[in-house]
Amino acid sequence: MPSQIKLAVIPGDGIGPEVVTEALKVLTATSVDVSTTEFPFGASYYLKTGTILEDSDIDELAQHDAILLGAVGGDPRDPRLTGGIIERGLLLKLRFALDHHVNLRPTTIFSGVTSPLAEPGAVDFVVVREGTEGPYVGNGGRIRTGTAHEIATEVSINTAFGVERVVRFAFAHAMGRERKKVTLVHKTNVLTHAGGLWQSTVDRVATEFPEVAVDYLHVDAATIFMVTQPSTFDVIVTDNLFGDILTDLAAAISGGIGLAASGNLNPSGEFPSMFEPVHGSAPDIAGKQLADPTAAILSIALLLSQFGETDAAARVNAAVEADLSTRGATARSTAEIGSAIADAVAQN
């Protein structure tokens, strides 16, 4: 573990800079030795400079111990930003280049949080989403464009290597949890090629982890059970696309997208991991101090745990939990929530 954590910070677009400001307040309040370097990447930087993310930028980011990212994605009506140019050219490029093959997304219903579920029970699960493959790799194309016979493909890439390493991570992660259960979520009844690889990999790796209970759900059914019986989940392992969708649902059932944190992990430590809220740049509320910074703050807790700063991480989680339990009907600004949590961290 480094004596000082060198953190690269990419506030990004929309509410990204607003929530990152609050996350950094909380990080400072922990007194953990961290140095930060801010990078301007995002839609506005691209519109100003014509640059999204150069290879030399990735090299510079890779010199850090970790990355904190707010969110990226500009004005959806701007024709210069169509085709997910920023999401693909910045966020996915970073996840792929820094080999963030585990996208860890915990889901807990904190006490005091209002969940839309009638019977939330003890909801505490984590989604281990594959982060470097699936249909997000950009393998596809469009032919016969502009004709009635246009064809568009978006190929889902699933390699034995990529699937096995994330499945192994999920089983190892389950071993550190009380219930020790892994649920593979896929669509093996229709996506038989990719699904077959995922299922056979889970079956094989499971033999090495006899203490871990194994389960399977088709992704459509998984959405039902995530709403009706969320307490049955412990560790969900799934591909990049299903994991993306399921974790927005997981956020919705556990108090809202403003509370959902994530880590894009490079478990070997060869490259820095990147921590970010699950949400996007939320252009509909950007610049109004309406964003909940809790997801970004909980991403700081994930970052701290990653660096063995378990006490500081616990203080952040406890301060968030205390803040959530006292949230009433009075609306607070992004900065007010951040300051309240930072003050509580500093006092503990």
Ligand SMILES: NC(=O)C1=CN([C@@H]2O[C@H](COP(=O)(O)OP(=O)(O)OC[C@H]3O[C@@H](n4cnc5c(N)ncnc54)[C@H](O)[C@@H]3O)[C@@H](O)[C@H]2O)C=CC1
């Ligand atoms: N990691 C990233 O940087 C991500 C970027 N995006 C990008 O963000 C842009 C907007 O995407 P959307 O699909 O609208 O998803 P979004 O997550 O930005 O917003 C969905 C809804 O949740 C609300 N919301 C999000 N974060 C919130 C917070 N912290 N507090 C309160 N409400 C919050 C928004 O106001 C909106 O109504 C797009 O350009 C998209 O590509 C989307 C997801 C992840």
Ligand SMILES: CC(C)CC(=O)C(=O)O
């Ligand atoms: C914007 C996408 C590239 C990413 C996303 O929605 C996510 O990682 O949750």
Ligand SMILES: [Mg+2]
């Ligand atoms: Mg998403």
